[in-house]
Amino acid sequence: KAGxxxxxxxxxxxxxxxxxxxxxxxxxxxxxxxxxxxxxxGLQFLFEYFSETQRNKGNFxxxxxxxxxxxxxxxxxxxxxxxxxxxxxxxxxxxxxTDTQYFGPGTRLTVL
Amino acid sequence: xxxxxxxxxDLILQEGANSTLRCNFSDxxxxxxxxxxxxxxxxxxxxxxxxxxxxxxRLSATTVATERYxxxxxxxxxxxxxxxxFCAVEASGSGTYKxxxxxxxxxxxxx
Numbered sequence: 001k002a003g004x005x006x007x008x009x010x011x012x013x014x015x016x017x018x019x020x021x022x023x024x025x026x027x028x029x030x031x032x033x034x035x036x037x038x039x040x041x042g043l044q045f046l047f048e049y050f051s052e053t054q055r056n057k058g059n060f061x062x063x064x065x066x067x068x069x070x071x072x073x074x075x076x077x078x079x080x081x082x083x084x085x086x087x088x089x090x091x092x093x094x095x096x097x098t099d100t101q102y103f104g105p106g107t108r109l110t111v112l
Numbered sequence: 113x114x115x116x117x118x119x120x121x122d123l124i125l126q127e128g129a130n131s132t133l134r135c136n137f138s139d140x141x142x143x144x145x146x147x148x149x150x151x152x153x154x155x156x157x158x159x160x161x162x163x164x165x166x167x168x169x170r171l172s173a174t175t176v177a178t179e180r181y182x183x184x185x186x187x188x189x190x191x192x193x194x195x196x197x198f199c200a201v202e203a204s205g206s207g208t209y210k211x212x213x214x215x216x217x218x219x220x221x222x223x
Binding site: 033035037042043044045048056058088090092098099100101102103105106108 | 142143145147152153154155156157160198200202210211212213215216
């Protein structure tokens with residue numbers, strides 16, 4: 001069974017632009033979570049979607065948003081990019097809402 | 113919110129040595145996982161262990177939920193074990209965040 005895939009793997013943007021990242025979960029998994037990893041703040045939870053509904057949201061500004069489609073694929077969007085948004089963005093999927101999480105390879109975003 | 117602390121922050125071992133990594137958490141949890149992050153950033157699932165003991169080859173883990181800690185044991189370490197080890201917990205109760213990650217233990221195994 002294919003693992004979690006994320007696209008694109010690398011992205012360079014400039015301040016003020018917006019970006020959309022995509023995550024395809026393991027087949028059959030219904031929960032998708034997003035995390036941001038930076039050297040200073042470590043791994044931080046962004047939000048989680050289960051059956052197209054946002055179930056949990058971390059402590060991030062409204063510039064960070066996401067959605068989940070009926071096939072469980074998920075996208076996250078960051079608007080009005082700031083230099084501090086440079087990070088590795090990781091997506092994880094799980095079969096059910098409370099279950100083992102499996103992570104994708106991540107998207108490395110650089111904001112110039 | 114729940115606090116997750118890992119120790120030691122850094123660890124250097126000779127190949128073949130054994131080690132114990134610790135994860136302390138400040139409140140009751142629904143779930144706990146251990147991950148290994150490789151140099152390319154990929155988080156690899158090691159154990160899903162909200163309580164009890166599990167073993168997988170040279171790795172084993174124990175979580176004592178009542179005392180709010182978990183241990184990851186690495187035996188006969190190899191250079192490929194190098195990387196950062198994270199524990200992550202999902203707190204009990206409604207309206208909580210998904211996994212809260214510890215700050216990690218950076219392990220370097222020397223040949």
